[in-house]
Amino acid sequence: MSTTPLIPRTAGPRPGGRSARVQAAIHQAVRELLAEAPRDSLTVPAVATRAGVTPSTIYRRWGDLGQLLADVAVETLRPEATPEDTGSYQGDLLAWLEQYRDEMSSGPGRAMLRDVLGAGTENTGKCALYCTQQLDAIHERAAARGESTLATEAVLDGVVAPMMYRILFAAQAPTNEDVASWLDALLQAPRHST
Amino acid sequence: MSTTPLIPRTAGPRPGGRSARVQAAIHQAVRELLAEAPRDSLTVPAVATRAGVTPSTIYRRWGDLGQLLADVAVETLRPEATPEDTGSYQGDLLAWLEQYRDEMSSGPGRAMLRDVLGAGTENTGKCALYCTQQLDAIHERAAARGESTLATEAVLDGVVAPMMYRILFAAQAPTNEDVASWLDALLQAPRHST
Numbered sequence: 514m515s516t517t518p519l520i521p522r523t524a525g526p527r528p529g530g531r532s533a534r535v536q537a538a539i540h541q542a543v544r545e546l547l548a549e550a551p552r553d554s555l556t557v558p559a560v561a562t563r564a565g566v567t568p569s570t571i572y573r574r575w576g577d578l579g580q581l582l583a584d585v586a587v588e589t590l591r592p593e594a595t596p597e598d599t600g601s602y603q604g605d606l607l608a609w610l611e612q613y614r615d616e617m618s619s620g621p622g623r624a625m626l627r628d629v630l631g632a633g634t635e636n637t638g639k640c641a642l643y644c645t646q647q648l649d650a651i652h653e654r655a656a657a658r659g660e661s662t663l664a665t666e667a668v669l670d671g672v673v674a675p676m677m678y679r680i681l682f683a684a685q686a687p688t689n690e691d692v693a694s695w696l697d698a699l700l701q702a703p704r705h706s707t
Numbered sequence: 708m709s710t711t712p713l714i715p716r717t718a719g720p721r722p723g724g725r726s727a728r729v730q731a732a733i734h735q736a737v738r739e740l741l742a743e744a745p746r747d748s749l750t751v752p753a754v755a756t757r758a759g760v761t762p763s764t765i766y767r768r769w770g771d772l773g774q775l776l777a778d779v780a781v782e783t784l785r786p787e788a789t790p791e792d793t794g795s796y797q798g799d800l801l802a803w804l805e806q807y808r809d810e811m812s813s814g815p816g817r818a819m820l821r822d823v824l825g826a827g828t829e830n831t832g833k834c835a836l837y838c839t840q841q842l843d844a845i846h847e848r849a850a851a852r853g854e855s856t857l858a859t860e861a862v863l864d865g866v867v868a869p870m871m872y873r874i875l876f877a878a879q880a881p882t883n884e885d886v887a888s889w890l891d892a893l894l895q896a897p898r899h900s901t
Contacts, residue, residue, distance in 0.1 A: 579825075630875060631773075631825020641876035670869040670889070677876075678868035681824060682835035695864070702896070 538564045539571060543585045552624065557581075583632030586625035587639045595650050602655035602662055603700060609647060610668075610692050614676055618686040626681065644673060663699060671699040732758040733765060737779045746818065751775075777826030780819035781833045790841050796849035796856055797894060803841060804862075804886050808870055812880040820875065838867060857893060865893040 542563035546555055557578050561568040575581040596609040616622045629636045648665040655662045672695040679687040736757035740749055751772050755762040769775040790803040810816045823830045842859040849856045866889040873881040 627825055627827070631821055633821070637876045638878055641878075669872065674872035675864040675868040677872055678863065681875075682831045682871075684832055684835075698896070702892070 535564075535566060535570065536574070539566060539574075539581070540585050540588060543581065544589075552582075555582075579628070579632045582628040583636045586628040587636040589625055590629070590640055590643055592643055592647055596647050598654065602651070602658070602660040603696070605651045605654065606648075606668065607693060607696060609651060610672055610676070610696060611689050613644070613647075613673070614680075614687055614689065614692050617677065618680045623680065630681075641669075645669065648673075667699060668696075672696050729758075729760060729764065730768070733760060733768075733775070734779050734782060737775065738783075741779075746776075749776075773822070773826045776822040777830045780822040781830040783819060784823070784834055784837055786837055786841055790845050792848065796845070796852070796854040797890070799845045799848065800842075800862065801887060801890060803845060804866055804870070804890065805883050807838070807841075807867070808874075808881055808883065808886050811871065812874045817874065824875075835863075839863065842867075861893060862890075866890050 539560060542560045543555070546559060546563060555578065557568050557571050560578075560581070561571055571581060575584065596605055597612075599605050599608050617626065626640075629640055645665055648668050652662050652665055672692060675695055676687045676692060679685065679691070733754060736754045737749070740753060740757060749772065751762050751765050754772075754775070755765055765775060769778065790799055791806075793799050793802050811820065820834075823834055839859055842862050846856050846859055866886060869889055870881045870886060873879065873885075
């Protein structure tokens, strides 16, 4: 295993001022239109009209509709809260992993993953970053409690990865029992780090 | 774990006759055009002209360019040979997994994954099926040699899944050392099946 982190722990600065307000209006227009009609019927001109901008503003900033959809999807994936504190490391991990499984294997979760993965690499990195940050937060809370912990990368490889592989590629979605069994195997393996 | 296989082991019947020849001509046109110009510049009319069909033939069969690209990508992912016979189960697994890692993390491999994952579920299922069939073939050869083996699903969860997660989401691609280390952990775990 390498010693540098697989996923950079910091995201870039968020845009501010007028361009941020324009971006927010366009994101909001996409979310509204997605709630009203099938995703296949979405067009750049329709988003522009709803947001009160010209289509060229969208093409200039995002290139095409796919990139815009990926941007909106990854913004929706940004966690809104720190992971639930259940009082123990194993409990925190299981609660967060079950919630993540539930969200990602839902219809809207799959559509977001499709948008993010279809568009390219910057957004997939952000998606992994959010996941890593939540696992890091669980790790730090457990360390503060004095519990022995796993490396975040081990949880990514051992639980998050098979969960996502099944969601993306397999005919059967992963269950909470699968998640619990992958986590058990990991916690029982003789590879704990702190 | 469930007792039904995660990935169906059989693909549907392949189309025959005239429609198969039309499909082959259109696939070939896509591959030629992808070799000549950037993927973003590809259009349905250009593919139609090259293949000698009308654009409506393409729209009727595939719906849109994304579905056609996904179809071509998944056809390219179809394995051309049985996995190399190195003389042992561990050797066969390692050789195939390293080759798969090499192919999937390459530029063309990532582009294919993007096309397949961006388009929807039928093609992702085929992608997983090809992988499962190759692992099954390695499994059966080892069983015929009398070697103890892992369940194919354990190799998918323990090695293929973290490999694909890193290729799709992480900043750093997986290395052959990662693959060997995931496989070692799996072979040492007390969960062998036959």
